[in-house]
Amino acid sequence: MNKILIASHGHLASGVQSSLEILTGMGNKVTVIDAYVDDHDYVPDIKKFIDGLDGQTGIIFTDLFGGSVNQKVMLEVADHENVFVITGTNLPIVLSVVLENEAITKTKLEELIAASQVQLVEEPKDDTDLSDDSFLE
Template sequence: MRNILIATHSTFASGIQGSLNLLIGERSEITVIDAYVDDTDYTEKIDDFFEKYNDQDEYIVFTDLYGGSVNQKMVNYKNKYDFQLITGFNLPILLEIILAGETLNSSMVEELVEKCRQELSLVHIDMTEDDEDDFI
């Protein structure tokens, strides 16, 4: 079973979960943590995620900022648990990982990260009458 954790500063995680729910429906394997939205320590929520850790399952964790406090906290958990940690994620990589039918090893995840990195682009459009039909 693939277990997904999305942990971010503020409500980015629950916001992206809303987008995922719209696109692929609610998924029980996805857990979100909105860090620093109140005075509670979100470490307990991370502990809850790993509470039923099974080394036969697949665990993939997404954080928003490389080197950010949420990412740093997740790095500490890598000493105890085996999981893939992806930071600076975008919606395409979440969709690729969640919808992948097979177990993903590190090299497969790296390929998906590279593929989805290309989704980040600056769109330049010269909207002339001849080009309007070619936009998408």
């Protein structure tokens, strides 16, 4: 069992959680921190998440590499080998991790990240109708 935290500037974290709930009904499988939306100090929330792992694997998603949320997360996970931090978070990677049935390892995370669907989408050059199948490749 993995425990998952999404921490972001603003409401990105809770937005991803909402999308997870709509798409999979599994929004309750993630903990979220929406930082800087009020005066709340979120660092204790990061510590609480890490302390609650009890030896389980923790996966923490942050929005911006080197951003303040990512920096504070990295300071808190420094001595925890059972915690992975993924930054530059998008919905596909969170979905992939939440839906993954295999044990989460560094290698598995690298595979999921490689397939996280970040790509440039261009219109077809011909006059074919766009359908859902147009995006499968």
